[in-house]
Amino acid sequence: MAKGRKRAxxxxxxxxxxxxxxxxxxxxDRDGLAALSMRRLGAELGVEAMTLYHYVPNKDALLDGLVERVxxxxAPLTADGGRWRAALEEYAASLRQTLLRHPGVLPLAMSRPALPPQTLDAVEHGLRMLRDAGFPLGRALDVLNSLTVFAVGHTAVEAATARADEQGAPGSAAYLAQLDTGRFPLLAEAGRGGHGTDDAARFRHAIRALLAGFDAAPR
Structure with missing residues (x-):
């Protein structure tokens, strides 16, 4: 720092x-999104709330920044065109895992697009990868958007289902297991045997099917 310059x-x-x-x-993550305020965040960092406005100009910018950070x-989309399916599968799995670590951000990820330069850089790399694989620009953007929307939506439902499972709420495995086996034999069997309850396996299968469909569809 230059001599005589006063630090902020x-x-x-x-x-x-x-x-x-x-x-x-x-x-x-710790206290929920509703607990987040500039005053509370300033206290966490040991500064006045006004100090934070140098880095995030308002609460909306802070919320957008959370989505950006997640x-x-x-995983980055930097593979060559020959590995586009593996790269997108890795990206989707990584996005799911990141969102599960930060479930408080899930509502934001579904409603607030993260479009700062850093995020746009990732999109640009993904588009270049898909163009190198033979996708027209419009179809390449469709692939990235569809994959991201599916990953965010599936993870949001997954997080909600996990809460339902803990409480035995409708839709949980425990709830299904208690259904009338005469009327709902397959659902009851699924609940008792835990069939279809592996979220990671279901997500992986769906992503691979989605990518296979993108690969087979006319370009």
């Missing part, structure tokens, strides 16, 4: 945009 409060606290977003993510943790 954020610099004195050792803050950066990444540190602010990571602290917000940790707070949302998507940044997914």
């Amino acid at each position: 409060r954020g610099e004195r606290a050792g803050l950066s945009r990444a540190r602010v977003l990571d602290a917000a993510l940790a707070l949302a 998507f940044e943790q997914a």
Whole structure:
């Protein structure tokens, strides 16, 4: 730092945009998204709430940043065109795992597009990979959008189902196991045997089927 230059409060606290977003993510993970406020986040970081506005200009920017941070943790789309299916499968699996680690961000991921330059860089790499594999630009963008929307939506339902399973709510395996076997023999059998309850296996199968369909569809 140049001699005589006075540091801002954020610099004195050792803050950066990444540190602010990571602290917000940790707070949302621990206490829920409803607990996240600029005042609460400032307290977590040991600064006044006003200090945070140097890094995120408002609450909406903070929420957008959380989605951005989560998507940044997914596997990069940098493979060559010959490995596009493997790369997209890895990306989808990584996105699912990241969202499951941060379930508080799931509602945001479904409603707030993360389109900062860093995220757009990832999309650009994915489009280049698919173009190299022979996909027209429009179809390549369809593939990326469809895969991401499916991954986010499946993970959101998966997280909700996990809560239902814990409570024995309708739709849970425990609930299905108690159904009338005369009227619902297959559903009851699925509940008792735990059939179709492996979320990771179901997700993997669906992603592979989706990618196979993209590969076989006319381009």
